[in-house]
Amino acid sequence: xxxxxxxxxxxxxxxxxxxxxxxxxxxxxxxxxxxxxxxxxxxxxxxxxxxxxxxxxxxxxxxxxxxxxxxxxxxxxxxxxxxxxxxxxxxxxxxxxxxxxxxxxxxxxxxxxxx
Amino acid sequence: xxxxxxxxxxxxxxxxxxxxxxxxxxxxxxxxxxxxxxxxxxxxxxxxxxxxxxxxxxxxxxxxxxxxxxxxxxxxxxxxxxxxxxxxxxxxxxxxxxxxxxxxxxxx
Numbered sequence: 408x409x410x411x412x413x414x415x416x417x418x419x420x421x422x423x424x425x426x427x428x429x430x431x432x433x434x435x436x437x438x439x440x441x442x443x444x445x446x447x448x449x450x451x452x453x454x455x456x457x458x459x460x461x462x463x464x465x466x467x468x469x470x471x472x473x474x475x476x477x478x479x480x481x482x483x484x485x486x487x488x489x490x491x492x493x494x495x496x497x498x499x500x501x502x503x504x505x506x507x508x509x510x511x512x513x514x515x516x517x518x519x520x521x522x
Numbered sequence: 523x524x525x526x527x528x529x530x531x532x533x534x535x536x537x538x539x540x541x542x543x544x545x546x547x548x549x550x551x552x553x554x555x556x557x558x559x560x561x562x563x564x565x566x567x568x569x570x571x572x573x574x575x576x577x578x579x580x581x582x583x584x585x586x587x588x589x590x591x592x593x594x595x596x597x598x599x600x601x602x603x604x605x606x607x608x609x610x611x612x613x614x615x616x617x618x619x620x621x622x623x624x625x626x627x628x629x630x
Contacts, residue, residue, distance in 0.1 A: 444563075449524065449620040450608070463617065495563050510555070510570050511618065516563035 413514035430498030528621040545609030
């Protein structure tokens, strides 16, 4: 397996469910990201992990809880979501250069529907 | 107003046509990225550039730092080029700022 993988690819959940999204990168990168993509809106950065440490929490509601156990794996734990949380959730990874320049490699995304 | 604006929002073309997608930004940047998103969601990075011009196959990206503007050109367009093209800017941090994307449809 190469690149960035995400599971599941599709998820339907009720507002009282608890589920987790998984992301794995096989590129040896040191940074991983969670994005939310809603219809007709720019990609929204949710969380950034550099060297397994969370460096960004972009005012994301606490019903989204990230976990980064190592530099290759990233999880997004979901609980008591709202219908407006339905979106495509994308994971990405990058190798940060000292200058900050980086190309992000994206996974295929998890399409989430909250009923 | 978004810090990164793209135009047009939607674009249709006949196969073979020359296509231009524009991106303007209002902040200082260290690099600009062009990304391609196919139906189904997967995003692929096409270019990262900080000056001048880059070419890859039928794709050409240019940037004018003084005017804070970039263009993505597709020559001899093909139906498989149909996708959403996203402009994003980097600012010497681990964060990118994204435009809303341009949806391109190329008809045979």
